[in-house]
Amino acid sequence: MRNIINLFFSFLIFLSSTVYGGEKVIKNILPNRVTILFKETKGEGIIAGTLFIKGGSFEDPEGKKGLTNLTVKMLIKGSKNYSSYDINKVFEDSGGYISTSVGEEFSTIEFAMRTEDLKKGLKILKDIIFNPVFPEDKLKIEKGNVIAQIKAKKEEGFSYGFDELRKQIYKGTPYQYSPLGEIDDIEKITREDLKERWDQLLNGSRWVVSFVGDITYSEVENDIKDLFEKIDRGQEYQYPVYSYYITGERCKTLKREGAQTTILVAYNAPQATDRYYFSMKVLNGIAGSGFTSRLFQELREKRGLAYAVGSFFPTRVNMGRLIAYIGTAPEKTEESLKGIREVLKGIGKGVTDEELKTAKEKIIGNFLLEHQTRAKQSWYLGWFETIGLGYEMDQKYPEYINKVTKSDITETWKRYIPEGNICVIVRP
Incomplete structure (x- = not known):
């Protein structure tokens, strides 16, 4: 299976170079x-x-x-x-x-x-x-x-x-x-x-x-x-700066009809132009991206808590956030919330070479796959320029992801995760 994944990843790199790279x-x-x-x-x-x-x-x-x-x-x-x-x-x-x-x-x-x-x-x-x-x-x-x-x-x-x-x-x-x-x-x-x-x-x-x-x-x-060129020149626009830092742990519970509990837990994370941005992308990949992630393996495979589980790290000009989530049975709510926090806390103890490699491959692979249409190529070029990373990042992104080390993950974790988290629980 590992050889197949490696071959597929190599094919993506080749395909990207022929379709959009260079x-x-x-x-x-x-x-x-x-x-x-x-x-x-x-x-x-x-x-x-x-x-x-x-x-x-x-x-x-x-x-x-x-x-x-x-x-x-x-x-x-x-x-x-x-x-x-x-x-x-x-x-x-x-x-x-x-x-x-x-x-x-x-x-x-x-x-x-x-x-x-x-x-x-x-x-x-x-x-x-x-x-x-x-x-x-x-x-x-x-x-x-x-x-x-x-x-x-x-x-x-x-x-x-x-x-x-x-x-x-x-x-x-x-x-x-x-x-x-x-x-x-x-x-x-x-x-x-x-x-x-x-x-x-x-x-x-x-x-x-x-x-x-x-x-x-x-x-x-x-x-x-x-x-x-006919658009008004106007005053030069700069993104305003907003900040709200999460400290401590707190939760809010909402009631709604249904058979499932949904839990979302948010942590501080870097904004787009921060030096920790790329390492947080990889940290998120290790934590909650796909079947090999820690959240999936620990909370679904080992403990049988999850209908769906994972994490995501949306790119923001202001106030980045890492958000973990799980869908679970109502009677497993407390155990599931505790499990999410334990998994995120555990990353601070270090990650393996295999986890790092797999997370990078998934991130880069998905990125290259998304570039197979002109529409997505156009979107990414403009997006990187708009959020302040520059259009050149469209070519450099895989390189920046590949540069992330295990010590970068640990440093990023120390900077953002221990400060606290906020959760919302939606339950019947």
């Missing part, structure tokens, strides 16, 4: 501070683009939580010259798509299509960006959709628990709210609110625009610049 990335910062990233690939004439906008839901004002999410969603619901149907048809007829998303720290517009149709796509994007109409009838429908999403999350133990956990681990900061917002706030958001929010986001220094496709930059440079 190509030159062109970076061009326009006079209005919009950052353009472009990578040429060889293939069947496909291009993908991701428009990153610094500023997500953490900028939503009090009383209007969910504003950014609604604003960005509504961009593709109609513009001055194109209906929602027209917008989607251009991309779908080209074998592609257009979509939007909003997180806590940034928003995106993503698309893919044939290179021969790119001029049409850029024309649509131009109208979306500069002439959104935020139609009242569509806004009413979208509000209803978002409210339904929020209510649906309360019916699922993990989502319900995570929304409560974020209130505890980001207390007093805008990160304590889900990007979807609050139901009472959403109902009050108006079309004028959306227009005002979009005007705030139309600031050149907020924008990182990434293209990956089977075409040369010289062929599309003028069209790309013509679109994005």
